[in-house]
Amino acid sequence: MRDNSNRSAGRPTLEEVAARAGVGRGTVSRVVNGSAQVSPKARKLVQDAIDELGYVPNRAARALVTQRTDSIALVVFESGERFFAEPFFGRIVQSVSSVLVARNLQMVLMIAQAPEERRQLEGYLTRQHVDGALLLSLHGDDPLPMILEERGVPTVRAGRPAHPGPSSLVDADNRGGARAAVTYLQEQGRRCIATITGPMDMAPGIARYQGYRDVVGDGPAAAGDFGEISGAMAMEWLLANYPQIDAVFAASDMMAAGALRVLRRAGRRVPEDVAVVGFDDSVIARHTDPPLTSVYQPIEQMGQEMVRLLLAKLDGDEPVEHETVLPTRLILRGSA
Amino acid sequence: MRDNSNRSAGRPTLEEVAARAGVGRGTVSRVVNGSAQVSPKARKLVQDAIDELGYVPNRAARALVTQRTDSIALVVFESGERFFAEPFFGRIVQSVSSVLVARNLQMVLMIAQAPEERRQLEGYLTRQHVDGALLLSLHGDDPLPMILEERGVPTVRAGRPAHPGPSSLVDADNRGGARAAVTYLQEQGRRCIATITGPMDMAPGIARYQGYRDVVGDGPAAAGDFGEISGAMAMEWLLANYPQIDAVFAASDMMAAGALRVLRRAGRRVPEDVAVVGFDDSVIARHTDPPLTSVYQPIEQMGQEMVRLLLAKLDGDEPVEHETVLPTRLILRGSA
DNA sequence: GGTTCATCCGAGAGCGCTCCCGCGGTAAGA
DNA sequence: TCTTACCGCGGGAGCGCTCTCGGATGAACC
Structure with missing residues (x-):
């Protein structure tokens, strides 16, 4: 019951379009x-046939x-936990998605939490399957970007790695953002500005601390791990050792939230007694x-830029590596 | 410089494996x-060749x-805004992802916010590209599931539509969850339990309100839209009209958060004076x-179940439509 | 008017795989 | 021992496309 002449069962093929357009x-391929x-003339013929046949x-x-x-x-190299806890990822995903859709490319999302999945992933990416990869939240000195580039899979990563690698890279101006935040606190007349830093083995943690130091130098500082609990603990320590504190710059919103809680418990009013600024919005x-x-x-911009760099790499009309740093901005709310 | 005999430049092909295995x-295809x-014997031969050649x-x-x-x-039929604001999506994405990876299937994530993207999407899905679709957060009576099923693209959706459609469906037991929450409040000795409902043209909104009514019948109720502002407004209204309230069941955490704020401003202590329960965890x-x-x-379970249903549909060894309702659970924290 | 050259086009080859036909070989039944 | 059946296997065909090459066509030149 096959009918491979005129109108076959499934969708039209190139050949059918060609036949119809004569x-x-x-x-047809050239037109497409x-x-x-x-x-x-030929173009018109073909275009009409395409439209008619769908x-x-x-x-x-x-x-x-x-x-x-x-x-x-x-x-996304992240546990599911963090993946959905951090709005950052959702926003990146979303912005990358929209650019890709516009370019008629598929976005294949992969979340690699378990080490076993991690391994499987490597095989997956280095085989066929995708033309390139956007790497989010790589940990430490993950050799994956290197491996991928070696095997001919172009990559772009978000955030600066501890050691520079072969990937192109898009990052936010963490240092500048921190600087802006602390400067603002100063301008508000705050005299004793403390900081709760992120982990000092992560690039954003370091950069944000540097930004702080750029403005106030050696101020009261306590280390956290970006998480809320650590923020609360750091705040307690700061309060105990520097009771005169009238402002805190926390390197993440989560830590700032923890600090807020401790501050309230300690009877300090925010922002009257102590101003608090977070990071991440x-x-x-x-x-x-x-x-x-x-x-x-500018997370959305970061996503867009990542795609742009990757596509440039794919098309080969751009130098192999590239680095983009996007500006950050202070959003004012009630806490400072 | 082509060399199509023994070891060609790129990855090994079926043919090369066959040659090697003799x-x-x-x-080879059968083994794979x-x-x-x-x-x-043949299987072993082939397997070895596959391993050696990678x-x-x-x-x-x-x-x-x-x-x-x-x-x-x-x-995901959602604005970027909501997509990353609601942890729900992240968790679904994550659970779907992990099941799919295990099955060696690609997950193509599509976010359709703008109506124009919506349209493009339809074309995309109905053509080739994917074997099936998981639909999240469909609005109103979106005809998409119908269209897709007609064109032979199996679908599974999360959440009950206003009108039953052809898709299989996975939903949470919203009504039961609401019932459990309100029952708990009762057991704690609360006497005047109000509710802040979701929009009454959305299935979860309706179901959660029904659950509330199942337990307390016609109690004080104010409508919200799941958002925080609406929760605050509803709470104000409730306080004004039913000052004797000693518990509130809000149909979303956002609304509960809004209510909390109003309650504090009104000088009511939570949970001492008024207990508050949210929804979504x-x-x-x-x-x-x-x-x-x-x-x-059980969002993770929902994701898994959606995949399961879709694959069953794909394999055709399951009746066309299926519906799964998963249980909800009350998580106790400080507010009630 | 004949030659040359650029331009446009047709169609063969082949990408790497699965499907399926049919063959040889072995086991079971007569 | 011969037939029948079946199992395991090889390889041809073909999925729908792009690439490439050489042929046809027409314009432009001598």
């Missing part, structure tokens, strides 16, 4: 791929010959009491 | 696809002939003051 396969080597190229067939899949991976910033003044990172 | 292409029609089947070539892409779409629940007692939805 041209050869090659011509926007080649200039087609006469206006032709859409078969991705698999194309991929088979071009060796391109037209899909790119967005890899995350959802929690809007839901603490008072709402948190926080440093905003 | 068998035919068919046999786990057919039973292979002698142990062979991985070419997805595109396979897709071309099988008409299967081995990738499924996860579609979202991150904010852990960061309000006091932390929010809230109804937990």
Whole structure:
């Protein structure tokens, strides 16, 4: 019951379009791929046939010959826990997604939490499957970017690694953001500005601390791990050792939230007695009491830029490596 | 400089594996696809060759002939705003992802916010590209599931639609969860339990209100839209009209957070004077003051179940439609 | 008018895989 | 021992596309 002549069962193929337009396969292919080597007349013929038939190229067939899949991976090296706790990821995902859709590329999202998944991932990415990868939240000196680049899978990562690697890179101006926050506190007349830092083995942690030091030098500082508990503990320590504190710059909103709690418990009013500034401008910033003044990172822009760099790499018309640093901005709310 | 004999430049192909193992292409294919029609000896031979060569089947070539892409779409009909504000999505994404990875399927994430993207999406899904779609957060009576099913793209959706559609469906027991929350408040000795409902044109909104009524009948109720502001406004109204209130069940954590704020401003202590229970067990629940007692939805399970249903549909060994309702659970924190 | 050259087009080859047909070999039944 | 059946296997065909090459067509030149 097959009928491979005129209108076959499934979707129309290139060949059918060609037949209908009265041209050869090659011509249709050229039209579809926007080649200039087609006469206006033929182009019109083909275009009409395409429209009538509702032709859409078969991705698999194309991929088979071009060796391109037209899909790119967005890899998040994070536990599920953190992945959905941090609004950062959602926003990156979302912005990357919209750029990719516009470019008619597929976004394949991969979350690699367990070490075993991590391993599987490497195999997955280095084989066929995707044309390139966007790497989010790489930990420490993960060798993955190196491996991928070696095997010919272009990568772009978010955030600066401890050691420079082969990936292109998009980062936010953490240092500048911290500087802006602390400067603002100073301008508000705060005299004793403390900081709760992030982990000092992570690039953003270091950069934000540096920004703080740029402004006030050796002020009261306590280390946290970006998490809320650590923020509370750091705040307690600061209060005990520097009771004269009238402002705190925390390197994450979570830590700022923890600090807020401790401050309230200690009977200090925010912002009257102690001003608090966070970092990330995350959802929690809007839901603490008072709402948190926080440093905003242009996450959407970061996503877009990552895609742009990756595509440039893919098209090969850009130098191999590139680095973009995007500006941060202080968002004022009630806490400072 | 081509060398198509022994070891070609790129990755090994089926043919090369076959040559190395000294068998035919068919046999290798059978081994790779786990057919039973292979002698142990041949299987071993092939397996060894695969291991030595590091062979991985070419997805595109396979897709071309099988008409299967081995990738499924996860579609979120939500503005970017809400997508990253609601932890719900992150968790679903994450759980779906892990199941899919285990099954060696690609997850293609699509976020359709703008109406124009919405339209594009329809074309995308109905063409080739994916074997099936998981639909999240469909609005109103979106005809998409119908369209997709008609065009042969199996779908599974999260949450009950206003009108029953052709998709299989996974939902949380919203009504039961609400019932549990309100029952708990009663057991704690609360006498005047109010509710802040979600929008009454959305299934979860309705179901949660029904659960409330199941326990206390016609209690003080004010409508919100799941958002924080609406929760605050509703709380103000309730306080004004039912000052004797000693407990509030809010149909979302956001609304509960808004209520909390109003309550504090009104000088009511939580939970001493007024107990508050939220719904969703979202991150904010852990960061309000006091932390929010809230109804937990088994989001991870929902994701897993959605995938399971979709795959069953794909394999065709399950009746066309199916509906799964998963239990909810009350998580006790400080607010009630 | 004949030659040359650029331009446009048709169609063969082949990407790597699965499907399926049919063959040889072995085991079971007559 | 011969037939029948079945199992395991090899390899041809073909999925829908792009690439490439050589042929046809027409314009431009001598």
